[in-house]
Amino acid sequence: MTNERRVIVHADNSSLASAVAARFITKTVDLIAEFDEASVVLTGGTMGSAVLAAINLSPARDSVDWSRVNVWWGDERWLPAGDPDRNDTQAREALLDHVPLDPHRVHAFAASDSGLELDEASEAYAAELAAHSPANASIPHFDITFLGMGPDGHIASLFPERGGVREREKTVIPVRKSPKPPPERLSLTLPSINSSARVWLVLAGADKASALGLTLAGVSVNEVPAAGVEGRRTTLFFVDASAAAQVPEHLITPGQFWTGADDHGLEL
Template sequence: MTNERRVLVHADTESLAASVAARFITKTVDILDDQATANVVLTGGRVGTAVLAAINASPARDTIDWSRVSFWWGDERWLPAGDAERNDQQARDALLDHISVPAENVHPYPSSDSGISLDDAALQYAAELAAHGDGEGAPRFDITFLGVGPDGHIASLFPHRSGISIEDRSVIPVRKSPKPPAERLSLTRPTLNSSERVWMVLSGADKASALGLALAGAARDEVPVAGIKGRKRTVFFVDADAASEVPENLIAPSY
């Protein structure tokens, strides 16, 4: 069903990461059977990085033709290149440095030591998206991974902040973030929602309230994750703790 939202529950973080990794490998192989290339948007954080590590550890990892996959990021911390807290560095350590992906297929945000301002960095990444775009200001994102914060934020779009409402840009600078570091870069909601498939991956009891509110129809300004939906499918991959407030009718026995 187009645009459906489903929740897949796993026993714990380890089984969650392994399951998402297996599904990612299978789906990416299917995508590349149907089209020449694939664009994947990555996230950071503990669980997002665990998924990438599980992809790397999978015996099926290289069934994917990585030369045909391009990687982007939903958001990034405004830190120097190579900083261990940057999402792109975490992704490199967990997966990208271990696979045969061409350097030109990896599209990190500019770093704080790149010699440009935060505002110019947002413009530069928007231009890079447009240069690889399909006429809508960004590439066709086949799979977009997103984490969800306890407050319901996604990427660096936070509750009660203007970022979640911006619709005329693909990338925004973020200042005074409630979560450190204070300065960040983020894709906007329309850009995230241009994705064919959005895969939200979250674990822990501290995420249960935000997930429950989002699925119950909370306002996006209050719970930003409520405003995110893939064109074809939106799947919440969660552990049992995070699923405690999810309506039973939304929990899928299989996918």
């Protein structure tokens, strides 16, 4: 199947993180068996870190050949290396430092103390993406891209009513005057995100309910950037019950959207 868009509802954020972790492990094992590697794009935020921590705690964690996993990030905060608010720092603490990854397959954004300016760091990450891409392409093959979503509907560091969400040519952009701190960031663009075979949005909390409802109702991408997310094969919204509170009932129907109880046979 292609262009599937589904909502999977779990009772709370703990069961949500555990369920997504289990799916990730299963899918990654399958991808490596079929293609000899798997590429994942990580996100930050509370649930992004919670999923990685749940993967680390899973008894099945070591069934993954981590040396065959390529790791990228969807966005990063322009802060010094090792800063606790950087997405890569949080990912390393939650999972990456606990598994035998090949360091050459881990592609972090440059830090603010790297000697590069923000624009240069954006160009450097774009060049790194291109260097690991198929011929005549500017983005590697991404198997799974994780995203969070803010209460305003932002994804990665693409914010409502900002030029970044409308960028269609570049693969990576510098972000200035972000409406949430820190003000300077780096982000993949929407076309880069949507190049992924699978996009998994993981959301928890009542403060996400309105934005999720608007996303599924098809509002403009300029107003709610999450509305523009569409993986090439599947776009899955893994949510807790609080975040699902404003999802219109007619959207949670077989054939279009599923709840956690109905997701057997879901294309991972």
